[in-house]
Amino acid sequence: MSRSSLGVLVAAVVLLSLAVSARAGTVPPPDQEGDDTGLHLLREAAAAARLQDYTGTRFVTSWGISGASSTLFDVRHTAAGGLFVDDVSPREPGRWVDPGSLAGGMASPPEGMLRTLAGNYRVVPAGGGVVCGRDSLIVEALRPDGTRAARFWIDELSRLLLRREILDGAGRVAYADTFLDLTLPDPRPVPPATGSAPAEPPRVPSPSPSPSPPQSLPQSPPGPEELDRLRARGWEFSGSLPGRLRLFSASDAARDYLYLGYSDGLSVVSVFIQPGDLDETRLRGWHAQSLDGHTIWIRDSVEREAIWASGGHVYTVLADAPADMVDAAIAALPHEGEPGLWLRMGKGAARLLSWINPFE
Amino acid sequence: MSHLGERVSALVDGELGHVERERALAHLTFCADCRSEVEAERALKNRLRALDGPAMPADLTMSLLRMSEPGGPLPPRVRPFPDASRSFGGVPLPGMHSGGPPDNRPRGRAQSRGGRARRAGYVAVGLTSAAVAFGTMFVVGGLGATPAVVPQMEKFANQHKTTAPYGQLNVFGSASTPPAVPYEPARGDGAPYARSAHDTPTPTPRPATPAPGTPSTPPLR
Numbered sequence A: 001m002s003r004s005s006l007g008v009l010v011a012a013v014v015l016l017s018l019a020v021s022a023r024a025g026t027v028p029p030p031d032q033e034g035d036d037t038g039l040h041l042l043r044e045a046a047a048a049a050r051l052q053d054y055t056g057t058r059f060v061t062s063w064g065i066s067g068a069s070s071t072l073f074d075v076r077h078t079a080a081g082g083l084f085v086d087d088v089s090p091r092e093p094g095r096w097v098d099p100g101s102l103a104g105g106m107a108s109p110p111e112g113m114l115r116t117l118a119g120n121y122r123v124v125p126a127g128g129g130v131v132c133g134r135d136s137l138i139v140e141a142l143r144p145d146g147t148r149a150a151r152f153w154i155d156e157l158s159r160l161l162l163r164r165e166i167l168d169g170a171g172r173v174a175y176a177d178t179f180l181d182l183t184l185p186d187p188r189p190v191p192p193a194t195g196s197a198p199a200e201p202p203r204v205p206s207p208s209p210s211p212s213p214p215q216s217l218p219q220s221p222p223g224p225e226e227l228d229r230l231r232a233r234g235w236e237f238s239g240s241l242p243g244r245l246r247l248f249s250a251s252d253a254a255r256d257y258l259y260l261g262y263s264d265g266l267s268v269v270s271v272f273i274q275p276g277d278l279d280e281t282r283l284r285g286w287h288a289q290s291l292d293g294h295t296i297w298i299r300d301s302v303e304r305e306a307i308w309a310s311g312g313h314v315y316t317v318l319a320d321a322p323a324d325m326v327d328a329a330i331a332a333l334p335h336e337g338e339p340g341l342w343l344r345m346g347k348g349a350a351r352l353l354s355w356i357n358p359f360e
Numbered sequence B: 001m002s003h004l005g006e007r008v009s010a011l012v013d014g015e016l017g018h019v020e021r022e023r024a025l026a027h028l029t030f031c032a033d034c035r036s037e038v039e040a041e042r043a044l045k046n047r048l049r050a051l052d053g054p055a056m057p058a059d060l061t062m063s064l065l066r067m068s069e070p071g072g073p074l075p076p077r078v079r080p081f082p083d084a085s086r087s088f089g090g091v092p093l094p095g096m097h098s099g100g101p102p103d104n105r106p107r108g109r110a111q112s113r114g115g116r117a118r119r120a121g122y123v124a125v126g127l128t129s130a131a132v133a134f135g136t137m138f139v140v141g142g143l144g145a146t147p148a149v150v151p152q153m154e155k156f157a158n159q160h161k162t163t164a165p166y167g168q169l170n171v172f173g174s175a176s177t178p179p180a181v182p183y184e185p186a187r188g189d190g191a192p193y194a195r196s197a198h199d200t201p202t203p204t205p206r207p208a209t210p211a212p213g214t215p216s217t218p219p220l221r
């Protein structure tokens, strides 16, 4: 009798502590899946975006410092060929992209991205809606305080992601990516590569005779030894940024700069670090802003872009993220004052003198 | 708002200003008629572009693009004398590419100088040696060690846009360190997203969460 009531009490305490730690969000509990009751829908959407043939028009808007910036894309996807995305305003030709990338509208986030999302937010179903005249299921990503961080509309029939919204801390939509029209030639998974090329939709011409869609390969975030190796080569960076942003990629393969990719499972913030002094005279189309007395160069576009110099390095941030998140990330990155001209001259003079007089 | 009309062409050509472009795009969000007009215009333009002749090889295009980038490497200009635009105090700054406009100042006058010019020449030599010392202080002090750079925005934007977070094989580090992550086709359970990616085991103690509908290995009891 007393033993069973003790058992109930222990179970209740365990459950309660689990619930509390799930809400607190400081340390992600080992398995939050139970709480993320909408995660399977996002998984189904990710799968559908790779298996389903479709054509459509996607409209992307981000709200930045100077209002909205939008882009209109034609998209065409076949399970066999991949995803082809073409900007309506042809600054650049259309291209094959990974459906898990920003260019692919994050139509098919990789499993690691979904796990990061689930680790940072509670992913829950939130009823139904209509996008492009199609019945859809809504999934929400909630912050630990219960406010919405993102909303997803998933086609009930095909499970394709029809619309994605990211909201800032004040609950305003900061980023929206939505289909304006969508055509599903055959709304069921198509067996891959039947030998003959699938019929080309006449309205989107083929960009090149032999398109090579990008290959997605499994990847884990950089392990500690990789990061140590980069740091040993002199790069300084953090494994996380404010706003639950975690490092998912770090590479100096380009040799003249370090690329860092951060994500919270929703937004993407890229940081590029180049050794050198910023040549401000060659920044055309950028305007200077002051952050605590330091100059930051910014520019308006669908992505948020910022450039600044600190400690002998030039930092460039490109972000598809709400403004408050980007601002916090930028503020958390180094902003050292430049060693002054005379200080450096002084150092140089002192070193020259020490060469002349080794006893100095 | 009325239909886009002739603005369709300007939009497709990328000739609208920011505000007008936003307005046109906003109209397209609800007007299927104008959308199909944009489609038709683009199809036509693309067909015309395809007639333009053979496309340039991709790597040539890439190197041309890189050259046109503000931060891209430019071939160093060979000059008989160090000139003020790329040297400090007579000392050429190492690592600095000459990105400035070419020096078009007339040099003809220097040819017709006499004794006064020679004296000026001695002064110039004296100034130059002072300047060499002065410049060396900068070089030694670290000014010359850091090149003046401009971010390679086109390259950066491409990497930002096309990298699938947690989804692509990234080579960490330079060519000296081979990619540590081997290609792993799928878990063999036929899960479609397994083709895209799933985490290979990482030091982070985070058990893999099986997807719904995918058979997972039964836990050991």
Ligand SMILES: [Zn+2]
Pocket: B002, B003, B004, B027, B031, B033, B034, B035
């Ligand atoms: Zn219209």
